[in-house]
Amino acid sequence: MISSPDRDEAMQLIDEAVQEGASRRRACEELGLSVRTVQRWRLSPQDGRPLAVRDAPRNRLDEAQRQAVLEAANRPEYASLTPHQIVPKLADEGIYLGSESTFYRVLKAAGQAQRRGRAKAPQQRTLTTHCATGPNQVWCWDITWMPSTVRGRYFYWYMMKDIYSRKLVMNEVWEEESAEHASVLLTKGCLREGLAGGPLVLHSDNGSAMKGATMRATMVDLGVQSSFNRPRVSNDNAFAESLFRTAKYCALWPEKPFATLDDARQWVQRFVQWYNEKHCHSALKYVTPGQRHRGEAAQLLSRRRALYESVRMQNPERWSGGIRNWDLTGPVYLNPERAQAPAQMYKPAA
Structure with a gap:
């Protein structure tokens, strides 16, 4: 209007x-x-619709009929049922008071439109977001299945990754998923990186190994802050998911399943060595995760920039614009789809 x-x-x-x-x-x-x-x-300069007096619909329920609907909906045996269940049950008793929509309208007018029964109303959970300005501030981790030669049997690759440098900081393969294995992996990772007692955010999904009592206790002992996906939203752990995609579609992935646990562990070791030290990562301006983690990326990219500037000066006719951008982005955000949000929405790593 x-x-x-x-x-x-x-x-x-x-x-x-x-x-x-x-x-x-x-x-x-x-x-x-x-x-x-x-x-x-x-x-008609003035709109008369707001002040118009309209007749009530001829099919409108009277007060007695509305009260009958409320009494039926509040019967003890129907107290936890929705109108979609109440109306058919009343029909089985030979009673028709109104349609499901009528029940909903009457309940809403009476202030009884809340969820019926013990079920809680759905909660809108905020996106878990952290900001890493350097290595060993925010890690993500996950577990993926590795097929074996026995149908229905899998090996489980436990992986922890630094989101700033993309380095695979810890990797192990076991025959089962458990919080005990995860806690051992985290302890080794913190000791290897010198983070025991230091600030670290560890993000994961909501699996049993991630939320097990042993894992949670280990995180408290090490001073690690926990962070979890929203329920049923795998994209919240995109760094881990993309890593597993890279692993299973790269040339190193074997054509046949793994025969033994040792075979799976040896393959993971080879992949981690390749990924950290030889894989030129597209999100890192094609430096390796290991170089980024050790702080060598800036010097390497500076040499690339100097080379491009030199070649451009020698052959300016081959360049229609500026040289390639070799500047690495500074902070890295968990869940980058929120990167355009205001800065106060992000939680910097402690």
């Missing part, structure tokens, strides 16, 4: 356009109005 001030402003703009030589029809179209609407506004 358009207010009276907006009507007056629209008609004034149309009159100004007509005085400047525009047709009234085109002026109305620019405002998304029809000529008939503007004519009606001129005849």
